[in-house]
Amino acid sequence: MQKKGLFQKLKDLFFGGGSDEAFEAIEDLLIEADLGYKTASFLTAELRVIARSQKLKSKQELFVALKDMLRPLIRIKPLEYHPDSLNLYLFLGVNGVGKTTSLAKLAFWLGTQGRGPVVLAAGDTFRAAAAEQLQLHGQRQNLRVVAQKHGADPGAVLYDALESAQAQGDRVVLADTAGRLHNKANLVKELQKIDKIAREKCGGVYQKILVLDATTGQNAFQQAQVFHEAVGVDAVVLSKYDSSGKGGIAVAVSRELGLPFAFWGTGEKPQDFHPFDVEIFLDGLLGEE
Numbered sequence: 001m002q003k004k005g006l007f008q009k010l011k012d013l014f015f016g017g018g019s020d021e022a023f024e025a026i027e028d029l030l031i032e033a034d035l036g037y038k039t040a041s042f043l044t045a046e047l048r049v050i051a052r053s054q055k056l057k058s059k060q061e062l063f064v065a066l067k068d069m070l071r072p073l074i075r076i077k078p079l080e081y082h083p084d085s086l087n088l089y090l091f092l093g094v095n096g097v098g099k100t101t102s103l104a105k106l107a108f109w110l111g112t113q114g115r116g117p118v119v120l121a122a123g124d125t126f127r128a129a130a131a132e133q134l135q136l137h138g139q140r141q142n143l144r145v146v147a148q149k150h151g152a153d154p155g156a157v158l159y160d161a162l163e164s165a166q167a168q169g170d171r172v173v174l175a176d177t178a179g180r181l182h183n184k185a186n187l188v189k190e191l192q193k194i195d196k197i198a199r200e201k202c203g204g205v206y207q208k209i210l211v212l213d214a215t216t217g218q219n220a221f222q223q224a225q226v227f228h229e230a231v232g233v234d235a236v237v238l239s240k241y242d243s244s245g246k247g248g249i250a251v252a253v254s255r256e257l258g259l260p261f262a263f264w265g266t267g268e269k270p271q272d273f274h275p276f277d278v279e280i281f282l283d284g285l286l287g288e289e
């Protein structure tokens with residue numbers, strides 16, 4: 001992962017200790033790092049107050065202060081899981097963000113934690129070959145896949161998967177969804193139907209996992225807003241963190257929408273999936289001191 005953190009960029013800047021220009025430059029860097037205008041200006045204003053009151057002058061001091069301010073803003077949440085009940089994780093996100101891959105990675109991760117048995121539900125009935133893609137993941141990990149034909153009702157697929165998991169005593173259902181329908185209103189309506197079935201039928205832990213692509217910047221923020229408003233999001237997976245120099249979008253999504261991050265994806269293989277770690281994240285975002 002070749003990342004140039006904010007601190008290196010800060011070092012490259014002309015820096016007249018504590019000047020207005022310096023704070024403007026910091027704000028620009030934060031915006032550039034995908035923290036969004038709102039969070040960037042909030043942080044810069046706070047940093048200015050702290051720098052004045054504590055008489056911070058050096059880049060090093062400002063860096064530490066910024067890191068201390070960011071730390072509590074990032075929400076993280078371990079995956080909710082109950083060993084004695086069914087655990088349903090419904091994967092949400094726009095097309096191409098990494099839903100299906102993240103779902104397969106979570107299946108693998110659950111296996112490493114001794115959790116399962118896991119069954120996969122091919123809830124993306126919209127995109128041709130989506131079910132086949134999931135079947136392939138199922139084969140590779142030796143997991144059962146519940147699927148129906150292309151164009152089937154995704155709610156019915158989920159219902160089937162839950163019923164068969166309950167009948168067979170499976171512990172986990174990982175359900176895929178379509179990232180794109182004919183339009184946004186359709187997508188929202190469809191998700192609300194799926195959500196209703198999940199709530200009524202699951203009877204155990206039910207978590208909606210939103211996948212956000214770390215490389216898409218501010219766009220990811222808007223996606224989070226749409227999905228959260230539509231059905232409510234319980235936890236976020238930050239995918240493609242390996243290809244992103246920043247991942248700063250996690251700060252804005254945490255602070256402005258209050259959504260917690262559970263995992264990040266660092267590649268295409270099943271094992272490229274890790275619980276979200278704030279310190280590693282901050283080091284990646286800000287760079288080493």
Ligand SMILES: Nc1nc2c(ncn2[C@@H]2O[C@H](COP(=O)(O)OP(=O)(O)OP(=O)(O)O)[C@@H](O)[C@H]2O)c(=O)[nH]1
Nearest residue numbers: 095096097098099100101179239240265266267268
């Ligand atoms: N480098 C990298 N690539 C990833 C990661 N996660 C997913 N991908 C790749 O991103 C592409 C899209 O992933 P999918 O899992 O198919 O995305 P999706 O959201 O299910 O897409 P749709 O089904 O079309 O809505 C694939 O080529 C994945 O291999 C990641 O963490 N890092």
Ligand SMILES: [Mg+2]
Nearest residue numbers: 099100124130
């Ligand atoms: Mg998919």
